[in-house]
Amino acid sequence: MKGIIIDDDRGLNYESNSPVRKMANMFFNPVLRMLPSGSIEVLKKTHPSAQVIVDHATTYKAMEVLYNRTPRADTNRFQNFFLSIWLGTNNSKAVRNRLRLVKREIRNKILELASENREINILNIASGSSRAVLESSEELGDNVKLSAVFIDKDHEAISFSQQLAKGHKYNSSFRWFNDSADVFLNTRGLLMRFNIVEIVGLLEYLNDEDAVALFSKAYSKLDPDGILVTANIIKNVERRFIHEVVGWKMRYRSADELSSLLISAGFNLDKMKIFYEPQRVHCVIVAQK
Numbered sequence: 001m002k003g004i005i006i007d008d009d010r011g012l013n014y015e016s017n018s019p020v021r022k023m024a025n026m027f028f029n030p031v032l033r034m035l036p037s038g039s040i041e042v043l044k045k046t047h048p049s050a051q052v053i054v055d056h057a058t059t060y061k062a063m064e065v066l067y068n069r070t071p072r073a074d075t076n077r078f079q080n081f082f083l084s085i086w087l088g089t090n091n092s093k094a095v096r097n098r099l100r101l102v103k104r105e106i107r108n109k110i111l112e113l114a115s116e117n118r119e120i121n122i123l124n125i126a127s128g129s130s131r132a133v134l135e136s137s138e139e140l141g142d143n144v145k146l147s148a149v150f151i152d153k154d155h156e157a158i159s160f161s162q163q164l165a166k167g168h169k170y171n172s173s174f175r176w177f178n179d180s181a182d183v184f185l186n187t188r189g190l191l192m193r194f195n196i197v198e199i200v201g202l203l204e205y206l207n208d209e210d211a212v213a214l215f216s217k218a219y220s221k222l223d224p225d226g227i228l229v230t231a232n233i234i235k236n237v238e239r240r241f242i243h244e245v246v247g248w249k250m251r252y253r254s255a256d257e258l259s260s261l262l263i264s265a266g267f268n269l270d271k272m273k274i275f276y277e278p279q280r281v282h283c284v285i286v287a288q289k
Contacts, residue, residue, distance in 0.1 A: 118145075126153075151184050203258070234276075
């Protein structure tokens with residue numbers, strides 16, 4: 001298997017565990033693993049953000065809580081203590097680390113293409129809030145020619161993403177489609193081609209066969225030197241808590257398993273960059289056509 005990069009880019013301000021947090025995790029992690037599934041109703045009441053995470057697990061609403069960890073003004077110290085626990089877990093930190101890593105890789109490709117004075121066409125599948133694409137394409141030079149297509153089945157996610165994009169430099173070149181990837185790629189997107197395709201946050205909910213089919217379609221949509229940026233959560237010590245207690249059920253895959261799906265879809269292992277973010281909870285792969 002090609003070497004995995006444990007990314008340690010200091011410029012990204014990755015979130016790691018302090019010595020104190022590591023010691024605390026020696027207590028918290030066993031406790032989390034032992035909690036009965038019924039305890040979630042009590043945990044939901046510890047902070048309004050916890051309720052959003054539980055009630056909207058797998059959606060952009062839960063992801064936005066994890067991305068934006070600022071306490072609400074109407075919460076008290078007790079609630080904010082529990083918020084620090086919720087948003088200080090390895091999984092929560094890893095989600096934010098993954099966002100930083102994905103943004104860097106997309107931006108690097110944008111800058112590479114821009115340096116060649118090429119048009120940049122981005123496809124974001126299961127886009128949710130679209131933060132990675134929107135934030136990685138900010139503050140580019142005036143001569144960069146960039147457009148993006150965002151696809152999501154959740155119309156609320158589409159609306160939220162459109163709100164985030166208001167005022168964005170390239171907003172007039174952005175298009176949103178309230179569709180599944182399969183429907184879009186076989187209809188309106190049939191003749192479209194892209195040099196960046198981002199599929200992050202979806203693989204956890206697809207079986208292997210459907211994942212390979214989606215990767216194959218993404219491969220066919222890429223320009224010859226285009227890249228696919230994708231990711232998957234890895235088995236970790238908080239899995240039972242997330243899966244059984246919170247009720248956020250996902251498919252966990254190792255770097256080997258994720259790269260094998262990409263190979264089955266036509267990508268070459270020698271043209272992949274395989275990363276673990278510092279918490280080693282998420283694997284991110286950048287696969288070039």
